[in-house]
Amino acid sequence: MSKKYTKRSDGRYQTSVNINGKRKFIYANSIEELDKKITELKYLNYKGITLNDENITMNDFSDKWLEINSVGKEDGTIKEYEYLINKYIKPNLGYKKMKNIKVYDIKEILNELIEDNHLRTAKKVLMLIKRILQDAVANDILLKNVAISIKLPAYKPQEKKPLTDEEDKLLIECAKTHKHGLFFLFVRFTGVRKEEASAVEVDKIDFETNIISIDSAVSYTKNQGKIKTTKNRKSRNVYILDIFRQQLYDRVIYCKEHNIKYLFTKQTNPNEKLSDSAIKRMLESFLLYMNQEYKKQHKNEEDIKEIEFTLHRLRHSFCTMLYYCGVGIKEAQELMGHSSADMVYDIYTHLDNTKGNTYNKINDSIKKYV
Numbered sequence: 001m002s003k004k005y006t007k008r009s010d011g012r013y014q015t016s017v018n019i020n021g022k023r024k025f026i027y028a029n030s031i032e033e034l035d036k037k038i039t040e041l042k043y044l045n046y047k048g049i050t051l052n053d054e055n056i057t058m059n060d061f062s063d064k065w066l067e068i069n070s071v072g073k074e075d076g077t078i079k080e081y082e083y084l085i086n087k088y089i090k091p092n093l094g095y096k097k098m099k100n101i102k103v104y105d106i107k108e109i110l111n112e113l114i115e116d117n118h119l120r121t122a123k124k125v126l127m128l129i130k131r132i133l134q135d136a137v138a139n140d141i142l143l144k145n146v147a148i149s150i151k152l153p154a155y156k157p158q159e160k161k162p163l164t165d166e167e168d169k170l171l172i173e174c175a176k177t178h179k180h181g182l183f184f185l186f187v188r189f190t191g192v193r194k195e196e197a198s199a200v201e202v203d204k205i206d207f208e209t210n211i212i213s214i215d216s217a218v219s220y221t222k223n224q225g226k227i228k229t230t231k232n233r234k235s236r237n238v239y240i241l242d243i244f245r246q247q248l249y250d251r252v253i254y255c256k257e258h259n260i261k262y263l264f265t266k267q268t269n270p271n272e273k274l275s276d277s278a279i280k281r282m283l284e285s286f287l288l289y290m291n292q293e294y295k296k297q298h299k300n301e302e303d304i305k306e307i308e309f310t311l312h313r314l315r316h317s318f319c320t321m322l323y324y325c326g327v328g329i330k331e332a333q334e335l336m337g338h339s340s341a342d343m344v345y346d347i348y349t350h351l352d353n354t355k356g357n358t359y360n361k362i363n364d365s366i367k368k369y370v
Contacts, residue, residue: 004016005031005034008027011029012027012028012029013027013028013029013030013031013033013034014026014027014034015034015038017038017041017042024041024140025140026038026041026140027140037138037139037140040138040139041139041140055097056097056098056141057094057095057096057097057098058089058090058093058094058095058096058097058098058101058132059090059094059095061098061132061136061141062085062089062090062094062132065131065132065135066078066081066082066085069081069131069135075219075220075228076219076220079220080124081128084121084124084125084128085128088109088113088121088125089109089125089128089129089132092105092108092109093105093106093109093129098133098136098141098142099141099142101133101146102146103146103147103149103150106126106129106146106147106150107150109122109125110122110125110126110150110152113125114152114153119152119153122152123152126147126150126152129147130145130147130148130150133145133146133147133148134148160312160313160316161313161316162313162316162317162320162321163188163309163313163314163317167307167309168188168317170290170293170294170297170307171184171185171188171290172185172243173293174286174289174290174293175244175247176247178285178286178289179267179285180282180285180286181247181286182244182247182248182251182264183197183264183279183282184282184283184286184311184314185243185244185247186244186248186263186264187311187314187315188314188317188318189241189243189244189318190212190238190239190241190318191238191315191318191319191322191335191336191337192214192238192315192337193217193231193311193315193337194279194311195217195218195219195220195225195231196214196216196217196218196230196337197263197264198217198218198225198262198264198273198274198279199216199217199218199227199262199273200212200214200262200263200264201261201262201263202252202255202256202260202261202262202263203261205240205248205252205263207240207245207249207252210239210240210245211237211238211239211240212237212238212239212240213235213236213237214230214235214236214237214238214337215230215235215236216228216229216230217229217230217231218273218274220275220276225273225274225275225276227273230337231337231339232337232338232339234337234339236334236335236337238335251263258270266278279311283310283311287306287307287308287309290307291306291307294306294307315336316347318336319332319336319344319347320347320351322335322336323347323348323351324351329341329344329345329348332344332348
């Protein structure tokens with residue numbers, strides 16, 4: 001508890017601290033909040049921010065904000081913070097003094113993103129600016145958060161579509177002969193994330209039970225990944241399906257004969273896990289191969305649209321497949337490795353509505369009365 005504080009006429013509490021030889025007044029609605037502000041103030045000052053300096057810029061404060069707010073966060077979250085700050089906030093606001101940032105400065109950034117159809121990114125940038133400015137208010141660097149009243153139009157995510165039957169068949173065929181085919185076949189028919197596929201150890205694959213243990217993932221905060229827990233911090237089992245069983249078996253045998261720990265590794269060094277850039281190159285190569293085969297099959301047609309997919313679309317295709325196989329939401333959630341059933345529920349509900357499943361169920365159930 002603060003030893004010296006004064007209750008003001010407006011009901012707030014006030015005290016002062018000495019920062020770098022200068023007296024700074026702090027205000028709060030309670031003594032507990034006052035003590036918290038003092039602690040934060042001294043910590044930020046220790047980290048190098050001179051909080052009584054009215055000339056502090058967004059560039060300096062955002063660096064320190066990132067350092068302090070990265071503690072305990074997932075690597076992916078930190079990477080996103082860094083990207084948004086360095087790509088959008090610093091180039092546009094970094095040179096400005098915190099006290100001089102206006103609403104229109106922030107709106108200029110957001111409007112440019114919206115005009116380029118990057119509404120989702122605009123929403124993330126706005127949320128981050130609000131957090132940074134709010135921390136500046138909490139530490140008495142700013143009197144108010146000018147971003148707090150800014151609102152964006154509602155973001156409607158683009159509908160994800162699974163692979164078509166033709167795309168699926170072509171993927172399966174191309175996977176038999178392409179050097180990276182097993183990786184994409186594996187992701188498509190296990191539903192694992194790329195970070196999880198990259199961390200699969202050969203010893204975790206059991207052909208007797210047809211089970212693969214997914215208990216870790218690779219963090220790609222840096223290009224060269226490091227092992228971490230899965231996204232929901234739980235291990236799970238996925239199945240070895242017949243459609244990729246033989247290719248998987250051949251790869252496992254090869255790995256064991258050559259003392260290779262991970263199922264998927266760099267071509268240049270089988271003792272190293274796949275890097276993020278390596279996976280991107282693999283996808284580019286595989287898609288190129290698929291499209292070459294696709295064009296051969298449609299050589300007499302004009303204006304052939306190229307096949308494109310992401311690894312996340314393969315995962316979405318797996319979840320769609322579970323729906324049509326009659327796998328329940330809870331079991332699908334476990335196979336997908338989601339922390340809650342919400343995402344699976346959304347996919348299943350959309351598919352129900354698409355094929356009129358609810359209508360058919362109700363209609364069929366009353367046929368016996370007719």
